[in-house]
Amino acid sequence: MRTHSIIPRPVTEYDLRLLRIFVSVVDHGGFAAAEGALGITRSTISVHMTNLETRMNLKLCLRGRSGFSLTEEGQAVYRAVIQLFDSLNDFSLLVGTLGKELSGELVILCADQLDEKKQLKLAQTIEIVHQAAPNLHIVLDGDAISNIEKLLLKDKAHIGIFPDYQPIEGLDYQPLSSEPIYLCCSHRHPFFHKVDHQISEQDLAQASTIHPGVDIHKDGKEQLRKLNLNARSYQFDMRKTMILSGQYLGYMPQSYIQQELNAGILRIIQPSILTYQFDLSLVTKKRPRETRKLALLQKAFKTAFDLPA
Missing domain, CATH: 3.40.190.290 (D-Maltodextrin-Binding Protein; domain 2)
Incomplete structure (x- = not known):
């Protein structure tokens, strides 16, 4: 008869550390592949994984000549841990929005290469944002449309710049x-x-x-x-x-x-x-979590690109 998991309630910092190692091992496809990302040896990773399995009283993964794979229980734990870490990140984002000074990341993603004129207007947008909220860590990057849509819906990005020929539910599109x-x-x-x-x-x-x-x-x-x-x-x-x-x-x-x-x-x-x-459109989530950051960003875009109010 299986005994209960010995992981305490609430979960300790040590448990979170073991779970982060577990996620890294899964994401990299095995102990050896995770060595570089974690900065620890394969044998140390093995010890941590054994400790995690012991504390949970679950067999999470199989490793051997056939390679690395998750058990059914390991797959369930992996999904739950991802949700847990997402919740922790969401908490950090929420706290970051409550202070008087905006801080944390402000993510702008663009699917298309911009011509010189649009680049200068985007540069002006960033200037306005930085002067208004110098503590913000601005992230400006390019990505595929499908990835930008997913990141916007998950509140992992604040605004996207891409064509709106295939609008999807949950996003707002403003002509740019x-x-x-x-x-x-x-x-x-x-x-x-x-x-x-x-x-x-x-x-x-x-x-x-x-x-x-x-x-x-x-x-x-x-x-x-x-x-x-x-x-x-x-x-x-x-x-x-x-x-x-x-x-x-x-x-x-x-x-x-x-x-x-x-x-x-x-x-x-x-x-x-x-x-x-x-x-091209400015694309945002209809009900974003970080409304103050988005409001600042939208105001800056309107000023730089001379958009209608």
Whole structure:
């Protein structure tokens, strides 16, 4: 008959330390892989894991020649520990919002490379935030749209910058910018030296073209449907590189390629027809936890980007 777990109630700091080691081992896929992250030897990790299993009176994992794996009980404990650590982080975030001075992290995530004009406006946004709340630790980074959405919903990010072509429940979308996007080719492509009327629909349907890899504006969707989509690239700088190879057509905003247009190494094809709008939005959680931080950030964006109140 199984005896009860000897982990006390409430859980001690020692228990939390053992649980953090357990999570690191699981996340890294074994004792050996977790050595570097934890900064302790494999034998020490083994001792800690044995102590944890003893204190819980549970077999959490299997290790041997077949590799590392969790038992059914280990999987349940892992899920519960992740929830526990999330709750502790949430508590820290809550306490951070209660003081007069805003502190902790302020996370801004962007899915798209910004042109120079937008970069300067974003820089002004950060300047406004930093001057208003110098104790905030500002995090500005790029990520995939799907990851940004998840982080916003989990209150792990405060604001995202990405297109709103596929809005999801729980998020708010405020227009940030809108500009036309055009089909382009490089000077190495056969279309470069043809005038627009010499490039037929059949020519376009046969030419290798880059798909952005995400859902886009309905007009753009209709245009892409008629093209030979045999490559994929979302980020504009990477897409421009593929276009410059001379092997592909691809859609680009003019603001991102003006230098190449001026240099005569890129051209726009049939701009009155092969174009659609590229819209960026400020995306936030509808019911965010850290409302004061978000309010400051939104006010700064409105000032820098001259957005409507």
